[in-house]
Amino acid sequence: MRQEEMLIGGRWRPAADGGVVEVDDPATGRVVATVPRATDGDLDEAIAAADQGFRMWRQADAWERSRRLRDAADRIRDDREAIAALLTEEQGKPLAQSLAEVDTCVDQFEWYADEARRVYGRIVPGMTSDVRIEVRREPVGPVAAFTPWNFPIMLAARKLAPALAAGCSVVLKPAEEAPSACLRMVRAIASAGFPDGAINAVTGDPAAVSERLVASRVIRKISLTGSIRVGSLLLRLAADTIKDVSMELGGHAPVVVWSDVDVEKVARLAAATKYRNAGQVCISPTRFLVHADIAERFADAFVEAARHVVVGDGRDPSTTMGPLASRRRLDEVSALVADAVDNHGARLLTGGEPLAGLGPGHFFAPTVLADVPADVPIATVEPFGPVALMSTITSLDEALRLANATDYGLAAYAFTNDLDRGRRLTEGLEAGMVGLNSFAVSTPVAPFSGVKSSGIRAENGTEAMDAYLVSKTVVTGIG
Numbered sequence: 443m444r445q446e447e448m449l450i451g452g453r454w455r456p457a458a459d460g461g462v463v464e465v466d467d468p469a470t471g472r473v474v475a476t477v478p479r480a481t482d483g484d485l486d487e488a489i490a491a492a493d494q495g496f497r498m499w500r501q502a503d504a505w506e507r508s509r510r511l512r513d514a515a516d517r518i519r520d521d522r523e524a525i526a527a528l529l530t531e532e533q534g535k536p537l538a539q540s541l542a543e544v545d546t547c548v549d550q551f552e553w554y555a556d557e558a559r560r561v562y563g564r565i566v567p568g569m570t571s572d573v574r575i576e577v578r579r580e581p582v583g584p585v586a587a588f589t590p591w592n593f594p595i596m597l598a599a600r601k602l603a604p605a606l607a608a609g610c611s612v613v614l615k616p617a618e619e620a621p622s623a624c625l626r627m628v629r630a631i632a633s634a635g636f637p638d639g640a641i642n643a644v645t646g647d648p649a650a651v652s653e654r655l656v657a658s659r660v661i662r663k664i665s666l667t668g669s670i671r672v673g674s675l676l677l678r679l680a681a682d683t684i685k686d687v688s689m690e691l692g693g694h695a696p697v698v699v700w701s702d703v704d705v706e707k708v709a710r711l712a713a714a715t716k717y718r719n720a721g722q723v724c725i726s727p728t729r730f731l732v733h734a735d736i737a738e739r740f741a742d743a744f745v746e747a748a749r750h751v752v753v754g755d756g757r758d759p760s761t762t763m764g765p766l767a768s769r770r771r772l773d774e775v776s777a778l779v780a781d782a783v784d785n786h787g788a789r790l791l792t793g794g795e796p797l798a799g800l801g802p803g804h805f806f807a808p809t810v811l812a813d814v815p816a817d818v819p820i821a822t823v824e825p826f827g828p829v830a831l832m833s834t835i836t837s838l839d840e841a842l843r844l845a846n847a848t849d850y851g852l853a854a855y856a857f858t859n860d861l862d863r864g865r866r867l868t869e870g871l872e873a874g875m876v877g878l879n880s881f882a883v884s885t886p887v888a889p890f891s892g893v894k895s896s897g898i899r900a901e902n903g904t905e906a907m908d909a910y911l912v913s914k915t916v917v918t919g920i921g
């Protein structure tokens with residue numbers, strides 16, 4: 443069994459007291475690794491290391507930062523297969539999806555290697571001619587980054603790359619459910635010549651780790667991808683020391699499908715996107731609001747595609763959907779679906795239950811539900827599983843009212859071939875990202891962000907650099 447270690451101040455090491463947390467393989471239920479359970483002392487050392495690392499790394503000039511990030515991208519690429527294998531073993535997704543996830547990490551580091559050289563300040567004309575005003579941009583300071591189990595490496599890279607590009611140091615806490623691929627990626631990144639302490643990675647009890655890191659006055663910035671519950675908890679903790687935060691707190695993406703589209707083509711694309719990573723994706727299309735004229739055809743084509751999904755162990759090349767990442771997820775998705783069917787009159791079109799026949803793993807059938815009332819738990823709480831909800835709409839106003847009916851506002855999608863209708867939908871959907879005739883809203887080059895309860899500040903794009911920078915106004919008197 444693998445025994446992972448933490449990176450603190452440039453040294454890989456176990457917890458001071460030898461404590462560990464077990465990690466299992468969601469396809470088999472077998473324990474495959476342990477990670478250190480950091481003690482308070484370990485966490486204090488990581489904070490001190492990040493303080494020291496920040497002092498060194500902030501002095502690196504822009505081109506040096508760029509070179510280190512590009513070197514990190516190359517090193518992640520060189521270790522692609524090994525990182526992907528760990529990802530599938532601990533998270534469950536099919537190997538092809540794990541390899542693609544490693545590639546997005548490379549993209550992140552390459553994109554921010556360029557951005558590192560483009561941190562521009564500005565000169566502002568003073569109110570009188572005897573002053574010069576310069577606005578500089580400086581790194582905010584040591585960052586605590588908390589990442590989830592659904593994309594254990596991509597979402598870590600999404601924080602590490604811009605933070606390092608801006609000149610910040612980082613204490614990263616990978617998800618305890620699937621940490622090994624992330625730790626291996628951190629090894630690759632750290633070997634690219636960053637100063638000791640610029641990158642630290644700690645593991646253990648999530649509440650204990652986050653409370654210790656967020657309470658520290660050394661840590662100046664929190665970046666979290668997680669749930670609304672954890673987000674509001676960390677916001678309260680961050681308030682005590684007045685820290686800046688970036689938070690992505692999930693979604694419940696609506697998809698408006700109008701009657702003028704190629705119905706079968708959109709249904710097939712929608713189903714392929716829905717069941718990616720077993721639906722454990724914060725921008726996963728979930729609430730389908732389909733025009734009444736095509737609703738039945740759309741649902742039939744979607745169900746047909748759902749039935750063709752091959753569920754199994756992610757290491758099997760024929761698998762197109764792996765297990766859910768944990769027993770907890772399996773129980774939560776099962777309960778949400780059962781509640782919708784048993785208590786709220788939802789109609790099960792396909793799936794709806796765990797696939798116990800596939801063995802002890804956390805397998806759940808690709809599921810489609812129809813006639814789900816808009817205010818029941820599965821339609822308002824992020825289901826984070828392979829579940830699609832079908833509803834019928836007859837007007838644009840109705841589509842927007844239903845689409846905007848949750849507290850979330852991360853991704854939203856609309857499919858129509860009418861230009862004006864498309865414009866009205868992109869304007870009316872309350873979301874940080876809107877896909878019009880596309881599901882591809884996640885890219886390193888443009889902001890990834892939520893509105894309403896889905897988050898604060900953006901990741902990706904140049905906006906992510908802003909999240910790790912502060913401005914300093916320097917006024918110089920002359921004459």
Ligand SMILES: O=CCCC(=O)O
Nearest residue numbers: 592722723724725884
């Ligand atoms: O689950 C959150 C991130 C998903 C993505 O960026 O594709």
